[in-house]
Amino acid sequence: GALPAGTPLLLDVGHTVPPGGDALSHARGLDCWEVREHNSSEWCHFIRSNPDCHLDGGFLDYLDGVFCVFPPRLLPLAVTLYALWLLYLFIILGVTAEKFFCPNLSAISTNLKLSHNVAVFSLTSPLHGVTFLAFGNGAPDVFSAVVAFSDPRTAGLAIGAIFGAGVFVTTVVAGGIALVKPFTAASRPFLRDVIFYMVAVFLTFVVLYLGRIRLGEALGYLGLYVFYVLTVVLCTWIHRRHRGDGLAPPGAWEPEMPTDVEEPEPSGTNSGDYGEEYRPLLPSRESSLRILASALSPLDYRKWRRKPWYWRLFKAFKVPVELVLLLTVPVVDPDKDDLNWKRPLNCLHILTSPLLCVLTLKSGAYGLYQIQGIFPVWALVTLVASALALIIFITTSNEEPPKYHCVFAFLGFLASAMWINAAATELVNILRTLGIIFQLSNTVLGLTLLAWGNSIGDTFSDLTMARQGYPRMAFSACFGGIIFNILVGVGLGCLLQMTSSQPLVKLEPDSPLVWVLAGALGLSLVFSLVTVPAQCFHLGQPYGICLIASYLLFLCVALLTEFRVIH
Numbered sequence: 004g005a006l007p008a009g010t011p012l013l014l015d016v017g018h019t020v021p022p023g024g025d026a027l028s029h030a031r032g033l034d035c036w037e038v039r040e041h042n043s044s045e046w047c048h049f050i051r052s053n054p055d056c057h058l059d060g061g062f063l064d065y066l067d068g069v070f071c072v073f074p075p076r077l078l079p080l081a082v083t084l085y086a087l088w089l090l091y092l093f094i095i096l097g098v099t100a101e102k103f104f105c106p107n108l109s110a111i112s113t114n115l116k117l118s119h120n121v122a123v124f125s126l127t128s129p130l131h132g133v134t135f136l137a138f139g140n141g142a143p144d145v146f147s148a149v150v151a152f153s154d155p156r157t158a159g160l161a162i163g164a165i166f167g168a169g170v171f172v173t174t175v176v177a178g179g180i181a182l183v184k185p186f187t188a189a190s191r192p193f194l195r196d197v198i199f200y201m202v203a204v205f206l207t208f209v210v211l212y213l214g215r216i217r218l219g220e221a222l223g224y225l226g227l228y229v230f231y232v233l234t235v236v237l238c239t240w241i242h243r244r245h246r247g248d249g250l251a252p253p254g255a256w257e258p259e260m261p262t263d264v265e266e267p268e269p270s271g272t273n274s275g276d277y278g279e280e281y282r283p284l285l286p287s288r289e290s291s292l293r294i295l296a297s298a299l300s301p302l303d304y305r306k307w308r309r310k311p312w313y314w315r316l317f318k319a320f321k322v323p324v325e326l327v328l329l330l331t332v333p334v335v336d337p338d339k340d341d342l343n344w345k346r347p348l349n350c351l352h353i354l355t356s357p358l359l360c361v362l363t364l365k366s367g368a369y370g371l372y373q374i375q376g377i378f379p380v381w382a383l384v385t386l387v388a389s390a391l392a393l394i395i396f397i398t399t400s401n402e403e404p405p406k407y408h409c410v411f412a413f414l415g416f417l418a419s420a421m422w423i424n425a426a427a428t429e430l431v432n433i434l435r436t437l438g439i440i441f442q443l444s445n446t447v448l449g450l451t452l453l454a455w456g457n458s459i460g461d462t463f464s465d466l467t468m469a470r471q472g473y474p475r476m477a478f479s480a481c482f483g484g485i486i487f488n489i490l491v492g493v494g495l496g497c498l499l500q501m502t503s504s505q506p507l508v509k510l511e512p513d514s515p516l517v518w519v520l521a522g523a524l525g526l527s528l529v530f531s532l533v534t535v536p537a538q539c540f541h542l543g544q545p546y547g548i549c550l551i552a553s554y555l556l557f558l559c560v561a562l563l564t565e566f567r568v569i570h
Contacts, residue, residue, distance in 0.1 A: 035066070035439055043075035056439075058432045059154050060366050062425075065436040082440060089433050091320070093456040095426045096143040098324050101460070103332045103419040104142055110335035110342075110412035142420075144168060144457045144488040145495065146427040152496035156445075157435050158510070159517075162211075163449020165492050166520035168458050169204070169485050170450075170557060173527045176462050177481045178550030183466060185543040186474040188535060195238065196482035199231050201528050203489045208521045211510055216497045218506040224494025231486060291347040294401060298345040301325035331355045332419050335412040344404030346396065349411055353392035356418040357384050363425040430456075446516050447565045451558075478542070516564045523557040 035056040038049050050056045050070045058064060065085065073081040144164065151161035180186075206224070210216045289297075301322050307315065333352040336343035361370035361384050370381040399405050434448045461484060465477035497508045530553065534546065563569045 148492035159445030167450025167454030174554035178547035181547030228490040
């Protein structure tokens with residue numbers, strides 16, 4: 004039944020109550036975690052009759068699939084398929100954030116006359132020309148945290164993922180950079196970021212100790228991030244004023260920015276993507292059909308022939324995702340002469356992007372709603388969007404983008420955010436399902452699978468930058484990006500669960516694993532804060548080995564705590 008007004012929302016981030024269940028179902032002895040303790044012939048009935056086993060949101064019922072669709076003897080096959088789907092969801096998150104979410108964010112900041120530093124405060128170029136590390140790589144983490152906080156049964160995933168990713172990035176990734184390319188760190192930005200991150204971790208520790216987060220504390224998380232942003236902007240302004248140059252060259256104060264880490268991958272196959280040597284001498288008018296086919300091709304065949312087999316294999320897995328995203332998410336590129344204006348495809352986006360938004364919001368609940376019980380919302384959106392797309396197609400040309408083309412950046416930003424939210428919802432649901440199958444807590448799943456998956460982008464991009472001669476920038480990104488993740492992830496995730504009648508979210512860390520997480524993250528930060536200045540900010544292989552060894556030790560302690568070897 005519904006909770007009375009004013010009843011605080013209880014988010015169980017431990018598992019004194021077995022993971023996956025709330026206090027109500029546990030009291031009734033109907034915790035979904037107990038399904039494996041029953042006879043295999045009773046699994047399907049238990050799942051379908053137990054309210055605690057109903058997954059909120061998402062398009063697929065993973066629990067029903069594994070316990071009802073697959074017979075018990077094929078449980079290993081079901082788990083294997085779920086694990087592969089989990090990996091593919093991480094690919095979807097990464098591709099959407101890197102190639103669609105961030106480029107549109109860049110275009111929006113350009114149209115609003117904002118510099119990239121002010122827009123996201125950590126502009127990098129890890130794989131392609133425009134990747135904002137703080138927001139771009141942080142988007143999957145924050146969306147996953149918001150989705151996990153939305154259900155008391157999965158709140159442990161959010162805590163585990165945010166803390167687990169913090170430990171992983173500040174130890175394994177930072178240590179890997181020092182091993183790959185010893186360097187001298189930028190002193191003041193490093194101290195600033197570590198101190199801010201320690202304050203954020205301490206604030207989270209206090210919230211977990213008190214067992215609740217109020218409206219003021221949730222706003223405090225977001226306010227602290229705003230203060231961090233203002234500090235970055237102010238320090239940069241003071242430094243540039245001190246140098247007497249509006250664009251100070253990179254030095255010990257701010258990391259050097261790479262100009263070409265990897266050749267950009269074109270989104271289509273038109274001749275303009277291949278450089279001057281392949282560009283025709285005289286401009287030619289292409290037909291709309293040819294422009295559409297070219298814009299929808301996610302492959303650069305010249306690059307395909309040059310790449311090794313493993314790159315081709317990974318690209319083959321990404322092609323279906325990229326094709327669907329190209330069909331539904333417009334991308335505005337201010338660096339191109341035509342701003343990436345593809346008239347037939349952009350007109351198609353006028354139809355597909357709004358449809359995507361209404362069909363993914365609340366897993367399609369709003370899109371399938373019927374107005375007056377007769378006319379579905381998705382049909383109304385289709386009619387209106389089709390008429391608008393036809394008008395735009397008639398009133399524009401293939402050669403020149405319209406004056407309102409910047410609106411497509413906002414549409415693409417919204418559509419890519421909806422894709423990330425939908426993928427994050429499926430990700431959280433499948434992790435909860437795996438937790439029930441293997442009888443693992445949400446916290447340990449968060450600090451391992453979810454944290455590793457969301458940190459893969461940071462790991463590869465930072466290590467790539469370090470190998471190509473930009474270790475200072477990669478090291479700074481380790482701390483700058485995760486400040487965004489913890490402050491916005493916890494602050495926004497809890498804030499969205501509060502209402503005027505329920506301005507409180509309770510967090511009950513009943514498991515010692517939560518304290519192991521918080522303690523490990525705090526210790527790794529203190530270790531870096533003490534040892535890095537002691538080495539005069541010169542970081543080499545001994546520092547990297549110590550960080551990676553500390554992560555392995557933390558992982559052992561966390562798993563021993565999970566399996567109750569350590570109490």
